[in-house]
Amino acid sequence: MKDSGENYGFFSSMLLMLETSVPFMAIRRGVMSAIPLVMTGAIALALRFLPIDAYQHFIKHSFGGVFEKIFILMQNGTQDVIALVLVSAIAHAYGSVKNETLEEKLSPAIVSLTALSCFILFQFVGSDRPLITLMGNTRVAAAIVTALISSALFVWIWERKPLGVSAYSADSFSFHTASLTSLFPSISTIAIFAVAAVLHREMPILFRPDGWVAAMYSDLVVKGPTLGSAIIFMFLAQLMWCFGIHGPNVLEAVAQDLFVPAVQINQGLVASGLAPTQIFSKAFLDAFVLMGGSGSTLCLMAAILLFSKSRSQRRLMKLSTIPSLLNMNELILFGVPIVFNPIYFIPFTLVPVLFILTSYFAVANGLVPVTVNHVEWTTPIFISGYVATGSVMGSLLQAFNLVLGTLCYLPFFLLGGSSQKKKNSRVLEKAYDIIKENPAYLSLREDSETVSFLRFLALDLENALAQDKLQMYYQPQVDEEGRVLGVEALLRWSHESYGFIAPQLVIRLAESVGMIRKLGYWIIEKVCIDVVRIKEAGRGDIVFSINVSPVQLEDRHFAQTLLTLLEMHSVTPSSIIIEITEESALSNSPILIEQLETLVKRGMKLAMDDFGLGHTSLKYMRDYPFDTVKIDGSIVREVVREKKNADIISAIVSLGRTMSFTVVAEYVEDEEQFEALRSLGCVQYQGYLFGKPAPFEDTLDIVLGIGRAPRAILTPATP
Numbered sequence: 001m002k003d004s005g006e007n008y009g010f011f012s013s014m015l016l017m018l019e020t021s022v023p024f025m026a027i028r029r030g031v032m033s034a035i036p037l038v039m040t041g042a043i044a045l046a047l048r049f050l051p052i053d054a055y056q057h058f059i060k061h062s063f064g065g066v067f068e069k070i071f072i073l074m075q076n077g078t079q080d081v082i083a084l085v086l087v088s089a090i091a092h093a094y095g096s097v098k099n100e101t102l103e104e105k106l107s108p109a110i111v112s113l114t115a116l117s118c119f120i121l122f123q124f125v126g127s128d129r130p131l132i133t134l135m136g137n138t139r140v141a142a143a144i145v146t147a148l149i150s151s152a153l154f155v156w157i158w159e160r161k162p163l164g165v166s167a168y169s170a171d172s173f174s175f176h177t178a179s180l181t182s183l184f185p186s187i188s189t190i191a192i193f194a195v196a197a198v199l200h201r202e203m204p205i206l207f208r209p210d211g212w213v214a215a216m217y218s219d220l221v222v223k224g225p226t227l228g229s230a231i232i233f234m235f236l237a238q239l240m241w242c243f244g245i246h247g248p249n250v251l252e253a254v255a256q257d258l259f260v261p262a263v264q265i266n267q268g269l270v271a272s273g274l275a276p277t278q279i280f281s282k283a284f285l286d287a288f289v290l291m292g293g294s295g296s297t298l299c300l301m302a303a304i305l306l307f308s309k310s311r312s313q314r315r316l317m318k319l320s321t322i323p324s325l326l327n328m329n330e331l332i333l334f335g336v337p338i339v340f341n342p343i344y345f346i347p348f349t350l351v352p353v354l355f356i357l358t359s360y361f362a363v364a365n366g367l368v369p370v371t372v373n374h375v376e377w378t379t380p381i382f383i384s385g386y387v388a389t390g391s392v393m394g395s396l397l398q399a400f401n402l403v404l405g406t407l408c409y410l411p412f413f414l415l416g417g418s419s420q421k422k423k424n425s426r427v428l429e430k431a432y433d434i435i436k437e438n439p440a441y442l443s444l445r446e447d448s449e450t451v452s453f454l455r456f457l458a459l460d461l462e463n464a465l466a467q468d469k470l471q472m473y474y475q476p477q478v479d480e481e482g483r484v485l486g487v488e489a490l491l492r493w494s495h496e497s498y499g500f501i502a503p504q505l506v507i508r509l510a511e512s513v514g515m516i517r518k519l520g521y522w523i524i525e526k527v528c529i530d531v532v533r534i535k536e537a538g539r540g541d542i543v544f545s546i547n548v549s550p551v552q553l554e555d556r557h558f559a560q561t562l563l564t565l566l567e568m569h570s571v572t573p574s575s576i577i578i579e580i581t582e583e584s585a586l587s588n589s590p591i592l593i594e595q596l597e598t599l600v601k602r603g604m605k606l607a608m609d610d611f612g613l614g615h616t617s618l619k620y621m622r623d624y625p626f627d628t629v630k631i632d633g634s635i636v637r638e639v640v641r642e643k644k645n646a647d648i649i650s651a652i653v654s655l656g657r658t659m660s661f662t663v664v665a666e667y668v669e670d671e672e673q674f675e676a677l678r679s680l681g682c683v684q685y686q687g688y689l690f691g692k693p694a695p696f697e698d699t700l701d702i703v704l705g706i707g708r709a710p711r712a713i714l715t716p717a718t719p
Contacts, residue, residue, distance in 0.1 A: 023148050025097045028334050030090030030147070031246075035323075035330050037085055041078030042326050044071045046378040051387045083139035084116070087147045091115030094151035106158050110182040115150040118193035119143060122200070140249035150189050157185035225262050225280040230356050233258070234289060238349040241294045241333065248294060255282055266372045276370040279363050283371040286327070287384040288359040288397060290377070291405070293329030295338065295348035296355060298381065299405030303413045306406070309496065310417070315459060325380045336416075343416040347409050354408065355401050368393045421497055427453045428498055435505050442508035457495075458513045461506060464493060465519060472526045473693035476702055477545070477664060477686045480678050484703045486543035486577070488686065489527045490693045491519075511551050520552040524562060527576070528569035530696050539703050545577040545607060553580065554591050559598035573604040577628060581609045600625050607664075611652065626661055630686070633667035639676050646680060653681040 048071035050056070059067040078085075095108030123139060158181065233251065240247030248255070262281030269276050292298025301324055304317050313336075320331040338344045362368040369389040379387065381402070385394030430450045435442065442454075464470055471494070474487040493501045510516040527544050534542050552558055566573060578599060596606060607628035608621070621629070631652060638645045649665070656663040665677045668687030677685065691702055 022094065022097050023152075026090050026094035026148065026151070027144065027245075029093035029097070030086060031330055032334055033089045033093065034082070034085050035328075037078045038082065038330065039323055039326075039328060041075050041080075041082070042323070042328050042378045044074035045079065045376055046326050046380075047071055048075065049376040049379070051375075051379065051383065081135040083143035084119070084135045086140060087119045087143040088112045088116050090144060090147035091151045094147065095155070098155050102159075106155065107179075107182055110179070110186060111151050111154050114154050114182075114186045114189050115147045117190050118150040119146040121190070122146060122193055122197045140246050140252075144245065146193075150193060153192060154182075154185045154189045157188050158182065225259050225278060227280070227356070227360055229258065230280045230285070230360075231353055234285065234352045234356060235349055238295055238352055242338070242345050242348060248290075255285075259285060263371060263374050266370055270372055276372050279360060279370055281371050283373065283375045283384075283388040284359065284363075285356075286377045286379075287371065287375055287388040287394065288401060289352045289355045290327060291355075291381050291398060291402060292324045292332075293327045294333070294352075295329070295344075296351045296401070296405050297329040297332045297338070297348075298324050299351060299402060300336070300338075300344075300347070300409045300413065301332065302402065302406040303409045307410065307413065308417070326378045327380075328378075341416070343412055347412045351405050351408050355405065358401060358404065359397060362397050368397045424453055425498060428457075428501075431457075431505060432502060435502070435508060442505075442512050454509065454512075457501075458509045460495065461493065461509055462513070462515055464495075465515070465522060469493075470519075470522070471695065472523065472530065473695060474530070474544075474699040475686060475693040476691040476699065477684060478690045480683055480685070482690070484539075484542065485684065486545060487699060487703070488545040488579070489523065489530075489547070491523060492693070507549055511549060516549050516551045517555055517558075520549060521561060521565065524565050525569070528565055528571045531571045531575050532569055533696065534700060534703065537700060537704060540575075542703060543575060543577055543605075545579050547579045547581075547609065550580070550592075553595055554589060555595075556591055559595040562599065563602055573599070573602045577605045577607050579607045579609045579630070596624065621655075621659065621661075628662040628664060629656065630664045630666050636665050636667045636673065636677070636687075637669075639680075640672050646676065649677065649682070650680045657681075 048059070048068060059065070059071070089112075091114070092108045092112035095106055095111035099105045099108065119142070123135075123142065161181065233254065237247030237251050240250055259280060259282040262278035263283050265278050266276035266281070290296060292301060301317050301320060304313055308314055308317075316331065316335045320329070320335070323329065323331060332338065336344070338348055359368070363370055369391045371388040371394075372390060373388055375384045375388045381398050382395040385396075385398040386392060388394055427450050431454055434450065471492045473490045473492045475490060476484045477486040477488060478484055491503050491506060493503075493506050495501050507516070507519075510519045524546060527546055531542075531544055534540070548558075555561075563573070566576065578596075580596075600606065605627040606625060607630060608624075608626045609630050610632045611629040629652065631649060635645045635648055639649060653663050662684060663682060664684045664686055665682045666686045668674055668677065668685045668689045670689060673687075674685065674689055691699070694702075
């Protein structure tokens, strides 16, 4: 078992390395960026060939057939040049990925244009066909290979700076440096591809790998479209997708030669009064096997929608519904993900093979008619089964396969959910590291595994807020005799999969996706409700401290909205303390100052959180009317061991007496710290020694002196 576990771990590690490699990331980003065009072309194709006689007559004959012409043009501008789109998108993504690790940045646009030139010259050499005919589905494999090789070659040459021009040149032509540094790499890359194109034409045996594939495949399928050839074709096409290669497009030429003529043969036999004999046709594969696209992923979508508890996964499936019904599944392949995911290798490759067997059994035994009509691959499930066979039995076979495939995908989906949860937990730790490095800012604009996870987490946060699944916890603030004077309101989010999410990450996520104002007002309203509850319990003297995001303070309507909420709940402004950090005060914007002044005039108090003794902290104490400062936890924690920290705290306490503001020592965790702080003149405290953050009911018990209280909380204050 140990050897098996080690082998699996090694295999998983290798796949992870492959998944995070530059070529794979470039393919993934490039394909994802091309999805809008792919979907546009597929929708145009589906609308053009929708198998409804009245509809077909309308688009072909109404207004001179203008609707059909529109659909044809949309298809020409998307699917018919999909190889051109992909080579540009993948090469651009390659340059962008490399820029994440390069000190001097190259131009992804020039990398993309260079790859485009390489692809065109390579496709055009030795061909008498119009160039536009060499840019469709059958050239996707060549587009991917060309994009990766040309981009890698360009970057390799660029990094060596053959012309000695730096990307950060400070001469008078510095605005041209991107073009200058790319000049030699671009020329060299295109020249190398031109040489390769000539060799490709003059020596096809050595330089045409597609010829090797075709030769090997022709040996396997020499008998034509049989059960064996269908299984081999389908297995290879799905296996390629597992590694990020669009298998059906790579093997499109093979499919055209092997399976497309079968429908024409059947139609000829029917026209002659004979029974159709060709079971395995392209219509057969598209209708009964590739339901939802490669891997029969419509079945995986059904499993997720029926059994997944993950909001982000369910939202991804809902977004993928229309594309999947049109048999386009790139969103699922790269979103779940399936590509480079060993857990889904088995069902993704074998479920289509299973469908070939079940469908063959049904047709061979006369349960379902042989396919006699051509069906576009974008035709939705059930419609395609009926049109291909001319019988409702075709649709029933699709329904049977859909249920069977869903059951086959289900155990792997459950296993994948468990594995993904562990992986996401590791990614969450990386997110916490990002917050530690830069507590004030979080960007979700990058394209990385961590940021992608955080985007989904932000969607979960939005849903949690909408369903009122967030909670407010409160931590007591006491005097030296242990009497509770106030509480700090702290946001808590218990995620259904990852447990409690760090509040700082929650706030940064809300700021990044533009929901901080909505979240901030939700917090204020919850606090107002609890202020009323604690007043009704006989402790109307308790003051509630609320942390306010700097983003919210920049809202011109913040002060008025806050005061309106207080009035709605009959809460006096003096019951609330607004805590802001040095980060907030740092902006010093007119809007922020105006909001704070409005609140102070109405009787609300201000507190400076994480106060130090630097120049900026003192400056803010001079410029803002703070009533309270909370000493930075890093200073309090080391007060016993570091004399400098004790001196700083003593100075802050002395400054508080002089300037008439209250000093609160946070993060007080043990008796030794408490005694040291009290000897320095501190009179208010907050920390685990006096109470951990807790739900309102538990905090109320401590405030009233009837719950289990930590060491210092001995007696309730007199109201």
